[in-house]
Amino acid sequence: MSQKTKASASKKPLALAPAPVLRQAMLDTLPFRLAANAVILLPAIPALLDHYVEGLCTTWATLGRHFGQSERERLRESLRTLLTEAFGHSASSRVRLAYDTDPAPGTSLTWKASIVHATMEDEYGEWTRTRTDSLFGRYPDAKVMDLARTLGAPQGVSILDVGAGTGRNTLPLAREGFRVAALEVAPALIRILREATEEQKLDVAIFEGNMLDPTLELGERRYDMVFLSEVVSHFRNSTQLRNVLERAVMLLVPGGKLLFNAFLPVSGYKPDDLARQISEVMWCKLFTRFELAEAASGLPLVAIAEDNTLDYEREHLPAEQWPPTPWYEDWCSGRNAFKLPAAKSPMAARWLTYRKLA
Numbered sequence: 001m002s003q004k005t006k007a008s009a010s011k012k013p014l015a016l017a018p019a020p021v022l023r024q025a026m027l028d029t030l031p032f033r034l035a036a037n038a039v040i041l042l043p044a045i046p047a048l049l050d051h052y053v054e055g056l057c058t059t060w061a062t063l064g065r066h067f068g069q070s071e072r073e074r075l076r077e078s079l080r081t082l083l084t085e086a087f088g089h090s091a092s093s094r095v096r097l098a099y100d101t102d103p104a105p106g107t108s109l110t111w112k113a114s115i116v117h118a119t120m121e122d123e124y125g126e127w128t129r130t131r132t133d134s135l136f137g138r139y140p141d142a143k144v145m146d147l148a149r150t151l152g153a154p155q156g157v158s159i160l161d162v163g164a165g166t167g168r169n170t171l172p173l174a175r176e177g178f179r180v181a182a183l184e185v186a187p188a189l190i191r192i193l194r195e196a197t198e199e200q201k202l203d204v205a206i207f208e209g210n211m212l213d214p215t216l217e218l219g220e221r222r223y224d225m226v227f228l229s230e231v232v233s234h235f236r237n238s239t240q241l242r243n244v245l246e247r248a249v250m251l252l253v254p255g256g257k258l259l260f261n262a263f264l265p266v267s268g269y270k271p272d273d274l275a276r277q278i279s280e281v282m283w284c285k286l287f288t289r290f291e292l293a294e295a296a297s298g299l300p301l302v303a304i305a306e307d308n309t310l311d312y313e314r315e316h317l318p319a320e321q322w323p324p325t326p327w328y329e330d331w332c333s334g335r336n337a338f339k340l341p342a343a344k345s346p347m348a349a350r351w352l353t354y355r356k357l358a
Helices: 003-010 019-027 046-062 069-089 120-130 142-149 170-175 187-199 238-251 273-281 289-296 309-316 328-332
Strands: 037-043 094-101 109-116 158-162 179-184 204-208 223-228 252-265 301-308 347-356
Touching (some): 069 094, 158 238, 170 204, 252 289, 301 309, 309 328
Antiparallel strands (some): 252 347
């Protein structure tokens, strides 16, 4: 055998790595060319802390930036502090997280988190700037109109619409002759309401302010009916609900009616911290029946009716007025917080009617 043949025979064939290993080896080179920068706005939901940390670390891992345990803990503690502070300020606040990969060759990543403070009034202001459709629907609540009509001749019935918005209920009541006052906290909505009452030449007393403000002046008038439609879903806790019920009692005449809708759990469901927080952020704040009873405890109010909001409105509104808004059915059935079929949602909006004792 020649020397050349011997040399060739002594060489062993190259043992190739399996295809998946080779693929991963190639992908591992990508971070040296791959760059990214982004801003993420996280809803202020403290109960989602671990979910947020895991999601961010997974996203960054796809960029070749793998966080070790100490880096994860630093991220987690920073987000914990910011989420808690942001949620404490307002359910509309968010945590802004900006990140950049290092432009130089390597696999580093820098991030910075801060709070973006916002309020419900800010969000409604944005609605008026960006939405072209009717903000809350073009037609009044059937329950509101039905209850008002049971109180007597419109000219002799005084009604307070708390959280009147752009006048979806206020304006039709005034057109029927009811003596209506409207209270609204969002300046952007107040402007639209004032313009509408002036254009339609309706005699409506309009007050700007928050029902929760103990210094708020609403005049000397007492009302046969006080109602809050799509308002209690913005309350943060049962203390706020209690404060509003106390104020309503002061404003109602003896025998007057109080009406509001609130989200209550289905029988057997006990909401956890995540359910409470996400329902608040999604504008469908969930109260338990115990919290509802506690808020009304000791007040001269007696519950006289309870109706499923979605069912009542669907049954009593004319077919051409249904649905009032594209989002109404999902909102009423709790699907803003639970992306489930309506029949399986553990919460739903309920119309609650009370009478003030003499």
